[in-house]
Every structure is written in C-alpha cells, then in structure tokens.
Amino acid sequence: MKALVYDGVEKLGFREVPDARPKAGEHLVRVEAVGICGSDMHAYLGHDARRPAPLILGHEAAGAVIGGARDGARVTINPLVTCGSCRACASGRENICPDRQIISMPPREGAFAQFVAVPDRNLVEVPGDVPLAKAALAEPLAVSWHAARLALEASHPDTDKRALVIGGGAIGLAAALALSAMGVRDVTVVEPNDIRRTFLADRCRQNAVAEAEGQFPIVIDAVGYSATRAAASALVQPGGVIAHVGLGEDAGGLDIRKMTLQEITFIGTYTYTAEDFRETAQAIFDGRLGPLDWFEQRSLAYGADAFRDLRAGRVAAPKIVLTPWM
Structure with a gap:
C-alpha cells in the first residue's frame, strides 16, 4: 500500500510500505479521508518524542471495512485504543487508561495510508448520506x-x-x-x-x-x-x-x-471518552454541528505540500483532509 511517512524533522515521503495487517479482533479499513491534526504537525516539527521517525502519522480517519463480518461498512475511526478492563475503562473514562494507545503512535501505525488496522470496538458506522470526509472530522x-x-x-x-x-x-x-x-x-x-x-x-x-x-x-x-x-x-x-x-x-x-x-x-482535557466519540459522531449525523463545510481536501500524495503550507500559515481553512485515492 502507499502511505505518507514521517522520515524526520520536516521530512515526509509518499511511498510504498508493507500492507496493514489486522490482528485478532481488528478490521482492515480502506481509508477514504484523513485529517491533519495539530499533533501530526508537532511530530513533523520534531516536537513529539512519542512519535519517532520513521512512522505513518494520521489518526483522524474514516473509510470502509474490507473483509470480515462488517465488510463494506462505512465507518469513522476512534483512534484511541484502550485495554477495556482497567478501572478507568470500567468507569467510562477510557481516555485515561494507563495502557492506552493511539494510531499514529508506536506500536500502531497511523492512517496517512491507503489502509489501516483498527479494533472492532473503535469503529462507528456512518450513514450512507454522510460523506466520509465529514465523518473523518469526528475525532477532532x-x-x-x-x-x-x-x-x-x-x-x-x-x-x-x-x-x-x-x-x-x-x-x-x-x-x-x-x-x-x-x-x-x-x-x-x-x-x-x-x-x-x-x-x-x-x-x-x-x-x-x-x-x-x-x-x-x-x-x-x-x-x-x-x-x-x-x-x-x-x-x-x-x-x-x-x-x-x-x-x-x-x-x-x-x-x-x-x-x-x-x-x-x-x-x-485529553482526547475523549468512547461515549463522547459516539455522541460527537451522532451530532455530525444529525446536523447539530452545522454543515461542516470548512475543511479543504487534498491528495495524500501531496501531503508534504499540505504540511509545508500549514507550517507557513498559508491555509485559511481550519482543517486539511487528505484523500489517499486522489
């Protein structure tokens, strides 16, 4: 598959990488849209030791499940992967799980790629009338x-x-x-x-x-x-x-x-609980957060240019959403 890889400070390369491989309890998702987050920019600038190069960044994503029981399902991705059994998870505060992981941070590769592997419980189905580029905004x-x-x-x-x-x-x-x-x-x-x-x-x-x-x-x-x-x-x-x-x-x-x-x-405040994520997704689907037409779409192949434009302050839109298949 092709991916945009963080190779070092202010260095990104779009190239072939090994295919994403889901583990037990996970699904392979074909990424249709993925937003650039401020944390991606921090990593790009070398300000985040938690994201060492080389690494596939990106965690604000939506796409379609490939294979398995949910094949074809249109989904938005909650990138925060938690243990599900500690006191924090049991009390609905998954965001402070001591064993939490997030895609785009080792050991999990991110979604600036054509495919990404995600646990089943981290997928929220998207109605057919909601564009996946808007559904990708669920995370921020x-x-x-x-x-x-x-x-x-x-x-x-x-x-x-x-x-x-x-x-x-x-x-x-x-x-x-x-x-x-x-x-x-x-x-x-x-x-x-x-x-x-x-x-x-x-x-x-x-x-x-x-x-x-x-x-x-x-x-x-x-x-x-x-x-x-x-x-x-x-x-x-x-x-x-x-x-x-x-x-x-x-x-x-x-x-x-x-x-x-x-x-x-x-x-x-750090990220969100699983319930916050589901409530946000529903608010998107219901239209309670407005038209959500304030993002700019670009090709993942030119993602390095998007980062440079953001770095230089040349982007008016609050969000750039990258598409791996453009």
Whole structure:
C-alpha cells in the first residue's frame, strides 16, 4: 500500500510500505479521508518524542471495512485504543487508561495510508448520506466535545452561559460548535491570523476577533502555549472555568494566584471518552454541528505540500483532509 511517512524533522515521503495487517479482533479499513491534526504537525516539527521517525502519522480517519463480518461498512475511526478492563475503562473514562494507545503512535501505525488496522470496538458506522470526509472530522470534533462538556459540567449552575475560545484552528472551531450545540449561544473565538479569522467569520459564521475584551465564565484554550494560558488567566471571570486542550508548550502562563483567590477551576482535557466519540459522531449525523463545510481536501500524495503550507500559515481553512485515492 502507499502511505505518507514521517522520515524526520520536516521530512515526509509518499511511498510504498508493507500492507496493514489486522490482528485478532481488528478490521482492515480502506481509508477514504484523513485529517491533519495539530499533533501530526508537532511530530513533523520534531516536537513529539512519542512519535519517532520513521512512522505513518494520521489518526483522524474514516473509510470502509474490507473483509470480515462488517465488510463494506462505512465507518469513522476512534483512534484511541484502550485495554477495556482497567478501572478507568470500567468507569467510562477510557481516555485515561494507563495502557492506552493511539494510531499514529508506536506500536500502531497511523492512517496517512491507503489502509489501516483498527479494533472492532473503535469503529462507528456512518450513514450512507454522510460523506466520509465529514465523518473523518469526528475525532477532532470529539476532542472539543469532551472539553466543552467538562467545562459546562464544572460551571456553577447560576453562571451566565458565555464562552471564549482561544485559537481558531480545527479544535477551537470545534469547541465553538460543541458549545453552541450544548446550548451556549454567546461564543467568541480569538484568532490572530488574519486569513483564518476572516474564514471563521465569513465561512463558519463565528464571532471571531483578533483580541478579546472583558471576562468570560468559560474559557477554552485550544492552543496551549504559555501566552494563551496567560490570556486565559486574564480573561476568565471570578468563579469561572478554564478548559485546557492545546499541547503547544509544557509550562508557563497560568496565573496561579488569581486562580486561587478567585476560585477559578482549571481542567486539563485529553482526547475523549468512547461515549463522547459516539455522541460527537451522532451530532455530525444529525446536523447539530452545522454543515461542516470548512475543511479543504487534498491528495495524500501531496501531503508534504499540505504540511509545508500549514507550517507557513498559508491555509485559511481550519482543517486539511487528505484523500489517499486522489
């Protein structure tokens, strides 16, 4: 099969690789669409030791099952593979399973390929009227669905339901869409990149601004740099909630004194539970997350160019979805 392989810092090669081989309890999926995630970019830049070269990246995927009892089923892939038996898994918090794996991280190759092997329980069937390119958005949307759910659950019942999202990439936009789907009608997205901010406003109908003013009861940091944590600390109101999704930098930025004196709740959020993923997929199928027409499709064969364009800030769309068969 052909795959886009991460060969080293800012080096990607599209070439023949050994075929994906499903193990017991797994299915072979023909990948029809796979999105580029921020974590793929971190690996590409050499910032993720968990993803050493050479490696097939990519975990935001949808396709069709090849062979077996589910042959032909159109599916979106939950890439988080967990043990299913530990305390975290038994309590429905699979995302903190101590033995969790994710496709695109050893020992599992990713979905920037024509085929990928995935456990049966990680596949969610997609209705025939839903394009697989949209179904591939389930993974990044689920990340933000999880963060929005936790933020709302941590909010005081009397809190004004307004929210600020820092970062207008796919995770930030998805957070705004999830908050809206959950009943938060006043959502502001901060995005400093001019072309992306214009895209968010014109194409995605978001209240997108270059800088935020005032304070907000809910702040979601979808970037995760020291500067964005500092902004979140400054912009959250007393008694409010900061949900932290981004993994840009490991340290710095939080105003711990303010968080203590003003009883601000800080929540680190990682991926999603299996139920979050299923709920997100259903929200896509039901249309509750909008038309989801804000991604750009390109061929996997030219995936290296897509990474370079993202690196240079030349992409207005919040998400690039690659197609292995173009």
